[in-house]
Amino acid sequence: MMKKKAIFAVLIIGVLLSGCGKTSAVDTSTIDNDDSVRKEISIEQLEASGKYSGINYESIYLKTIDVGSRNYSYFNLDEDDIPELAVFGDGVAHNDLVNVYTIMEGDVKELGQYGQYGTVQYIKQEGIIYEEYDSAESFYTNIYKMQDGDVTTVNNLQMDYGEDGIAYFIDSHSADESDYREMLTEYDGKLETVGAGK
Numbered sequence: 001m002m003k004k005k006a007i008f009a010v011l012i013i014g015v016l017l018s019g020c021g022k023t024s025a026v027d028t029s030t031i032d033n034d035d036s037v038r039k040e041i042s043i044e045q046l047e048a049s050g051k052y053s054g055i056n057y058e059s060i061y062l063k064t065i066d067v068g069s070r071n072y073s074y075f076n077l078d079e080d081d082i083p084e085l086a087v088f089g090d091g092v093a094h095n096d097l098v099n100v101y102t103i104m105e106g107d108v109k110e111l112g113q114y115g116q117y118g119t120v121q122y123i124k125q126e127g128i129i130y131e132e133y134d135s136a137e138s139f140y141t142n143i144y145k146m147q148d149g150d151v152t153t154v155n156n157l158q159m160d161y162g163e164d165g166i167a168y169f170i171d172s173h174s175a176d177e178s179d180y181r182e183m184l185t186e187y188d189g190k191l192e193t194v195g196a197g198k
Contacts, residue, residue, distance in 0.1 A: 061085045061101060064108040071118075075194045077102070077146055078127045084111070091118030091196025098195045100129065104149035111151050114144070118196030123187070128154070130191055137161055141184065157183060 057074070067087050074083035082103050089096040097113035098120040114120040116133040123130070127146040134140065141157040157180060158169040168180040 057083055057085075057103070060103060061108055065101060071196065073194055075122065075192070076124050077122055077129070079125050086120070086194045088118035088195040093117070094133075096196070102146070102149060109149055111146060111149075112144075114142075115195060119193055120195055121191040121193050123190045124192055126190075128187070128190075130187060143187070155183060 061072075065085070065087065070087050070089050072085055072087045074085055077084040077100070085101040087099040087101070094116055096116065096118040098115045098118060099113050100111040100120070102109055102111055111129075114129055114131040116131070121130040121132075122128055129144040129146065129151065131142050131144075132140065137160060139159045139161075141155075143154040143157075144151050145154050156169075156171050158172075159180070160167040160169070166177070168175045168177050170180060170183060
């Protein structure tokens with residue numbers, strides 16, 4: 001009886017093991033394994049093709065950028081679905097700027113350093129970066145626009161505190177206070193904050 005059980009057990013194990021290592025018939029003739037022939041496909045191309053979803057942007061950014069002990073956060077600066085990355089300190093220093101990055105054609109691109117105290121403002125999905133900073137003699141507002149991975153200056157506004165009162169400037173030209181303030185009202189209620197002050 002024991003001999004029959006042992007033979008039966010060996011047969012069962014043999015059947016189970018015979019299935020191991022088998023693969024289904026897959027036609028591999030269309031697969032190109034030559035690395036020199038492979039084409040790089042950008043994130044945008046993958047998303048547009050619908051063949052890839054759930055991209056881990058954090059791994060893409062952090063594989064390229066060493067944030068060290070600084071903090072980071074994601075925000076949607078422009079209209080695409082790729083979040084921008086803001087890297088900032090703890091916000092206690094006046095010169096703690098926010099480094100802003102995006103991904104263009106599959107590569108991480110630095111857009112620049114903005115703000116103060118580890119904080120910068122922006123208008124979501126419009127590409128507007130809005131920074132304010134001050135010194136003992138002046139208050140500055142710089143407005144930038146990101147488009148197609150490049151940042152250009154829209155306006156530079158400045159208030160100088162002098163003994164004779166406040167002098168206003170728009171793009172380095174003397175301006176009336178009303179023109180200065182009117183230009184700023186265009187951004188009222190639209191700004192969001194990213195960084196340490198969030």
